[in-house]
Amino acid sequence: MTETREWSYAGTELAWLKAGLQPSSEGPGRMVAELVPSGFAAYLRVFHPFEAMDGSGSTRSWHALAKDVGVRLHAELSHRFVSDEDMAAGRKPRWLTASGQPDNGTRQALARALARTTGDQPVFFAYDVAALLWGQDAPLVRRSSLASLEAVRAAVAADAGGMEGPEFWWPQDRSWVVTSDIDLVSTYVGCSAEATADILNDPEIEALLVTPDTQVDFSADQASHRFP
Structure with missing residues (x-):
């Protein structure tokens, strides 16, 4: 039997914040x-830096990586612009950013x-x-x-x-x-x-x-x- 859990903000400090958010749309x-x-x-928008996947601990900014792949840094820029460049060439991503x-x-x-x-x-x-x-x-x-x-x-x-x-x-x-x-x-x-x-x-x-x-x-x- 599946347990149904109620999740309520009533009576919590989060109530005012949640009340001020726009409801999620059904569209994409x-x-x-x-x-x-x-x-x-x-x-x-505060960007989470990219980290090197080689274990070196190196990080890079979105601005630097955007410049490398020839795209503009803008408000709706997706992190996938780096992964897509590598994947298109059959490579694993060299840089990933944390969610x-x-x-x-x-x-x-x-x-x-x-x-x-x-x-x-x-x-x-x-x-x-x-x-x-x-x-x-x-x-x-x-x-x-x-x-x-x-x-x-x-x-x-x-x-x-x-x-x-x-x-x-x-x-x-x-x-x-x-x-x-x-x-x-x-x-x-x-x-x-x-x-x-x-x-x-x-x-x-x-x-x-x-x-x-x-x-x-x-x-x-x-x-x-x-x-x-």
């Missing part, structure tokens, strides 16, 4: 508005950039789909300081038996939201103009401005966007 394609609530001055979470360096740099406008107010860290996959009865939400992001990750991993997440994090005043969808290779942020400048000017973060209508799924990049 998901948009930023389905991941980040409405009402922010700006929206950003679900940015690398440690990008995540910590993003936290530092947001701290400039957040101050010492509490921050909420939420686990949604990850909590469901770990067998939890409801979403997990932890309240701490922004500086404690990595400590929260470690504590939740120890308590719940997983490491992915948080999928959402935001300050008490809800002046920004960070979303790392478990299936996507980029993180999306809604924030103020001031926080946007801090993120875009940080050399450790690769980011582009997007809009709520920007498509985010793997099939987003329908045009080649190749240089002439």
Whole structure:
């Protein structure tokens, strides 16, 4: 007999955030508005760096790899532009990027950039789909300081038996939201103009401005966007 589990946000800190998301459409394609609530001055795509598949630990930016294969870096660029180049030549991909979470360096740099406008107010860290996959009865939400992001990750991993997440994090005043969808290779942020400048000017973060209508799924990049 199949067990049916109810999954509710009622009574959790995630309720306001989920209420601000655009419902998923039945057609192809998901948009930023389905991941980040409405009402922010700006929206950003934060790219998860590519890692070498040779075990060297080397990383490369999307900008560098896009330049290598002759495509434009743009808001809906798919990670498959690199894999497709190699696969077309019968090779295994040399570079892959992680889905679900940015690398440690990008995540910590993003936290530092947001701290400039957040101050010492509490921050909420939420686990949604990850909590469901770990067998939890409801979403997990932890309240701490922004500086404690990595400590929260470690504590939740120890308590719940997983490491992915948080999928959402935001300050008490809800002046920004960070979303790392478990299936996507980029993180999306809604924030103020001031926080946007801090993120875009940080050399450790690769980011582009997007809009709520920007498509985010793997099939987003329908045009080649190749240089002439």
